[in-house]
Amino acid sequence: MAHTESSAGSATPAAAAAVAAAVDVATRPFALVGHFESPAQLYRACETLRDAGYEHFDAHTPFPVHGLERAMGLPASKLPWVVLCGGTAGLSLAVWLAYYSQEVWYRHNIGGKEAFAIPSLIPIFFELTILLSSFAAFFGLWAMNKQPEFFHPVMQHPSFHRASDDLFFIAVEARDPKYDPVATRALLETLGTRELAEVAP
Amino acid sequence: MSAAKTPDPSGEIRNDLMEDPRERAPLVLGGQNFHTVSNKVAGIVEEKTSLKWILGLGLAMSIMLILVGSIGKLVHTGIGVWGNNHPVGWAWDITGFVFWIGIGHAGTLISAILFLLRQKWRTSINRAAEAMTIFAVMCAGLYPAFHVGRVWFAYWLFPFPGQMGLWPNFKSPLVWDVFAVSTYATVSILFWFVGLVPDLALMRDRAKTKLRHTVYGIFALGWRGSHRHWLNYERAYLILAGLSTPLVLSVHSIVSFDFAVSLLPGWHTTIFPPYFVAGAIFSGFAMVMTLLIIARKLVGLEHLITMRHLENMNKIMLATGTMVGYAYGMEFFIAWYSGNEYERFAFINRAIGPYAWAYWTMVSCNVIFPQLFWFKKVRTSIPAMFVLSIIVNIGMWFERFVIIVTSLHRDFIPSSWSYFRPRLVDISMFAGTFGLFFTMFLLFCRYLPMLAVFEVKGVMPAADPHHEPAAGLGSVGSGKGGHGHGAH
Structure with a gap:
């Protein structure tokens, strides 16, 4: 000592x-x-x-x-579960939005092709999954840390x-x-x- | 064993390239400890504004005014002020868009992909590279936004429920682009901000004035370095890196789909996504190199951005430049092998037609000159790498120009053939985006820590919880040993 x-x-x-x-x-x-x-x-x-x-x-x-x-x-952080929920929500939102906007609300017949054609919608599905996962990671982080918290003893x-x-x-x-x-x-x-x-x- | 292992107490910068290949050069030089690293990086923000910075910002903002003027002219008159014609309906505008988006990709590569690959050398350069990503995406976003002609209707690109009942066509690559680029911009900003928070807390804690304390304090969100917070923080950072990695690959793939999904010879090729991604990383590293060589000299960060960092970046440029060269060759091979005469014509015309000068500029800048990086002398020479990085920047602009314009200027009907020449607003708008980019970058250097301080500290040997300081530092220790290291 x-x-x-x-x-x-x-x-x-x-x-x-x-x-x-x-x-x-x-x-x-x-x-x-x-x-x-x-x-x-x-x-x-x-x-x-x-x-x-x-x-x-x-x-x-x-x-x-x-x-x-x-x-x-x-214990390990629980954040991955929050992100999983965010990603699932993002993918669901994308599929829902694509289905209603392309198939139901504004259907276009272009050369007889399917209006809700999944292969050509994958980029949209992917990007929205990433976007909502990132939001979940970002906001989940601050929520789990209980921040912003400008004063702490x-x-x-x-x-x-x-x-x-x-x-x-x-x-x-x-x-x-x-x-x-x-x-x-x-x-x-x-x-x-x-x-x-x-x-x- | 090399002398570089022991930090030089005089603080002199020595060549940290090791002769012994089994040893890695240290990432932080000059006998730094945690406090001197904080001082070094935070000091850049805290010291008095230098005349050099004010002059630089003045110059950058003057160039930005050219952008503002060009956009004013464009919006007032219409996009006819560009030199775009028929059949060259896309020219400098989309070239500028792809050029800037590509530059952004190196920032994400450094911050996300090198993080996942546990490349610790990224810590000194990731903050500035991520900032560069955001500013480059801002420059890129201007082009599609103003190319729609009536910019006040640009929000029609997004899906929204309105009284028109109009929905964008989700099967169009241009709509994929809207989703990809806006997601990319958003995620890059989130990732960058998450990385900044602990360093903003450092700025808050060092603040001498009430204003600095308040402003940095608000953005630091009350960060106090609690390990319970670090646990969530590091997990969030890892997840954001994991999300950004496929995201960045998807963004330039989707940008390449703008071309590849069309039926135009010269565009309609399956090699485009990987080819565009390699090119994006190549051009982005060149831009990071150009910026950091200037910045490290101006603010004296040679101890933290060392020759090892620069040499590693040169190696990545050599690798990606060679991949791009392979893609150029493979395009010609496929044009011949496909037996499609339109495809063959497009490529022969590229190499010997009216735009041959642009094609060969591209090949020399992107494939031939970067081969000099095979030589260690070139890889470790600052003037050489600076010149080469600018050559690559030029070459990668030409790559996009060549792909876009040479594929368009020879239509299927020879009577429509034409030659594209840029007009004043084409040139001034592109030049002006550099003003916007450098204005943002200079503001960033002045007001935010341009190195990730906490990450640099984390890769120093003393940061290891099992590191026993040889002398000095830990004189208060309660004796050595005494606990098992088996937990790791």
Whole structure:
């Protein structure tokens, strides 16, 4: 253990004041938040928390750290099912639109050829399937992430602006049954978490 | 073991081409860490506006004004101001459309197909290439929209329930084109925006002014890098890449159907879809190359867009250029082998008829000159690749011109034969689209991170969760080892 910074020992006075302010919350905090300097440390921390039985914790990283979901014990994304529904809807819409517009509403007899000729309609079917699948992927992503969400409690951590730059954050939520203000902090400190601070809800 | 493995602390750009073929050159040079990559890319947006940029934008917008004027003249007078005649009813307009759509395809190839193929080198160039796709599709869309003559009725191209009870003919390749190009534009924008969100969050977090914080903050949608979000995000990105890949192949196939489904000698060939797709990727890479060589020099991105990236792009240009050359040869073979005298005439006329000058310009620019990329010296020389990329851009414009105009100018009835000459508005409108393209591209470079910062960080060795830093970086670690790596 090289050294562990707690809220009292922060680098700059401004940061220390901000940490103190963040700690000084009257009610139960939202989470205990701290950071690491490398994905490897974060990965170890996530594994330790998972093995200690924590469930409501999250990692905030500047880029996707591959494999972290296993260290955190998270299931795979359900997004593909949303996209499958979108694609099915797109294909159905295309077939319906082509049938009614070509066969029913505006039927043209061109050289006795079939009005609803499937081979020549495949490009339309294909493009609409892709279009609605993409909409499902796009809007499904933001719906599953519950975004846009312009404020989130973890953003109150004084260094959180570096979560998109070069720091790897861990946030253990207070609603986790295993959460204990003293024990959780001690566990994270032994893992080398820096600038630990509780953030208000 | 080469010296390129250890980052050069002086930050000097060394030649990262390795002598040992078993070793791959690193994708990020100059001893960068995560923070310096952020600084490098976000710094381009945050620094004071340079005079060079203002002059560039002024020039681009002046050229764009030529486009606005040409369109004004076109709409006011009618499409007779173009040189199109009978039988050459399609000429520079459709050439310009296919040219720009083709350029867009390289962006999707880099962002989607190379992503699916796990080509990590794409990360430094995909953002700019995707932006280029969107701007190229904007330029392309102008042509069909204004070619309908009365542009205020262009919405008739889409199926909608109206009191006229009129529905477009879904069996027409031109209607397929409407669906393909509008889907392509929409999906490209969605894909690009999804890729931008984490980097917009970076811009938000670095913002020094309230305005920047608010504007980037709104578009970042409150992104906070949560791993639960990254899981959905990466899945969405993979799915969008998977959808874009067949989409981009379908778009240029359908563009080629505009010709191939007709019964005109020179157009009515089954080779068109793959031939058009290869040509599109070829021309698009040439345009990416032209833009990035200038951009990386102007804003100093040599550490991130390295010689390895440029050389890989040259190799793709060599491959696709050769495929296009094969298609040119195969067209002649089929013209002879089919035994169809009209088909044979169309191709002999292409090579030795009135447009032979255009045909041989095309062959030299697209097939002969790119063969120089077989030489490593050429592939790794910036001036050489810059000149070659412009030659390819010219050659690919001529390819579309040759296909469209030479097939039309000799009708089935010799009394209708004619020769197409462009008029002023043909030329000014095409020149003007470059103004629109460069205006958009310069605005993009100034206000958005032109490299995918989070993706570049993700391919650095330190991003691997099992990477143990040798010294310095991880002094706070709680001891090495201690957990199994079996999970991977």
